[in-house]
Amino acid sequence: MTILEFTAAVAAVSFLAGLLGSLTGLGGGVVLVPLLTLLFKVDIRYAIGASLVSVIATSSGAASAYVKEGFSNIRIGMFLEIATTLGALAGAFVARLIPTNAIAIIFGAVLLYSAMLSRRPRSVAARNVPPDPLATRLRMNGSFPDVEGIRHYNVQRVPTGFSLMFGAGALSGLLGIGSGAVKVLAMDQAMQIPFKVSTTTSNFMIGVTAAASAGVYLNRGYVDPGLSMPVMLGVLLGSFLGTRILVKAETKVLRLVFSLVILSLGVEMIYKGIWGRM
Amino acid sequence: MASEPTWDDQKIELALGNLLRAGVLLAGFVVFCGGCIYLVRHGSAPADYHIFRGEPSDYRTVTGIIRDALARRGRGLIQFGLLLLIATPIARVAFSVWGFTRERDYMYTVFTLIVLAILLFSLLGSGAP
Numbered sequence: 001m002t003i004l005e006f007t008a009a010v011a012a013v014s015f016l017a018g019l020l021g022s023l024t025g026l027g028g029g030v031v032l033v034p035l036l037t038l039l040f041k042v043d044i045r046y047a048i049g050a051s052l053v054s055v056i057a058t059s060s061g062a063a064s065a066y067v068k069e070g071f072s073n074i075r076i077g078m079f080l081e082i083a084t085t086l087g088a089l090a091g092a093f094v095a096r097l098i099p100t101n102a103i104a105i106i107f108g109a110v111l112l113y114s115a116m117l118s119r120r121p122r123s124v125a126a127r128n129v130p131p132d133p134l135a136t137r138l139r140m141n142g143s144f145p146d147v148e149g150i151r152h153y154n155v156q157r158v159p160t161g162f163s164l165m166f167g168a169g170a171l172s173g174l175l176g177i178g179s180g181a182v183k184v185l186a187m188d189q190a191m192q193i194p195f196k197v198s199t200t201t202s203n204f205m206i207g208v209t210a211a212a213s214a215g216v217y218l219n220r221g222y223v224d225p226g227l228s229m230p231v232m233l234g235v236l237l238g239s240f241l242g243t244r245i246l247v248k249a250e251t252k253v254l255r256l257v258f259s260l261v262i263l264s265l266g267v268e269m270i271y272k273g274i275w276g277r278m
Numbered sequence: 279m280a281s282e283p284t285w286d287d288q289k290i291e292l293a294l295g296n297l298l299r300a301g302v303l304l305a306g307f308v309v310f311c312g313g314c315i316y317l318v319r320h321g322s323a324p325a326d327y328h329i330f331r332g333e334p335s336d337y338r339t340v341t342g343i344i345r346d347a348l349a350r351r352g353r354g355l356i357q358f359g360l361l362l363l364i365a366t367p368i369a370r371v372a373f374s375v376w377g378f379t380r381e382r383d384y385m386y387t388v389f390t391l392i393v394l395a396i397l398l399f400s401l402l403g404s405g406a407p
Contacts, residue, residue: 003323007317075386085396213400215399221338
């Protein structure tokens with residue numbers, strides 16, 4: 001395969017990943033690394049470097065659209081970014097120390113978990129909970145425009161959320177994914193932040209978290225320009241198009257198909273990690 | 279409060295959102311230009327990403343990347359675009375420091391400075407000795 005053919009094929013697959021990721025809301029980053037390693041036989045370290053770059057691009061590109069709706073909470077985001085960026089640094093450093101086979105197996109496990117999570121119905125955050133003293137001191141409680149007017153919320157269990165965020169950051173740095181699913185889990189489940197606020201704030205944090213590990217990957221020589229170029233441009237174009245047609249498309253079937261893809265990629269990553277060469 | 283604050287959270291957020299999008303578009307444009315040069319010069323060579331070698335030092339450090347980009351080498355230009363992309367969220371955090379200071383929210387100014395320090399360490403200080 002020549003470089004031109006390789007670039008075109010990688011760009012096409014990245015475009016599709018970005019499109020499906022944004023249409024289903026599951027994120028394209030999670031399928032990129034398995035596709036690059038399994039389909040194109042790219043070394044997993046190069047794949048993770050390229051994926052991180054595309055995660056920054058999609059997260060930052062979508063941010064302005066979310067901000068206009070007035071859901072995201074910049075204080076919650078900034079405070080938790082201390083945890084995610086520290087976690088991302090830790091994950092990126094650990095990535096160099098453990099064998100690539102182990103990274104593949106961990107990646108597979110995360111894929112299986114994401115597939116499972118995407119099939120579970122969304123939980124509803126409890127309403128009218130009393131304010132938590134720590135969250136109040138950190139000025140995290142807020143409000144957002146809901147269907148029945150302005151809705152206030154009180155943030156709960158800050159230490160638990162902070163620890164989960166460190167884990168989300170570490171996974172992001174280790175695997176080159178946005179780990180939006182874990183971030184939403186921490187905010188939505190542990191901290192009882194309303195779903196809309198969780199998802200938009202999490203999107204804002206993903207870019208900053210990925211930038212923290214991308215710096216380490218760049219310095220380590222894991223970010224290859226020839227590979228990252230088609231991945232970044234493809235994902236960016238795909239997710240941009242995805243947000244445009246999001247309103248019209250029937251996403252229920254698409255979500256099912258995409259989670260089946262994630263499931264099978266997870267199984268294959270674990271299989272290759274244990275028996276094959278990565 | 280008698281007077282309307284000129285820089286509230288929402289306005290800062292909106293400015294930040296636009297900053298992020300502009301950064302991504304600029305980075306995408308630079309990467310695209312570099313990609314064109316790279317493909318015209320090397321498109322017919324065989325692709326090889328099976329074996330991990332790590333990038334040469336020119337593509338690893340901020341100064342090396344800028345030097346290569348100025349020489350208008352395709353891959354150097356792509357790497358410069360990727361550097362712009364990584365710098366975009368960092369610029370956003372730096373801008374938030376200013377925003378929180380203007381609101382006299384010193385607790386969050388400190389939090390944001392911590393995040394900024396971690397990001398700058400990652401980009402500039404995490405190279406292997």
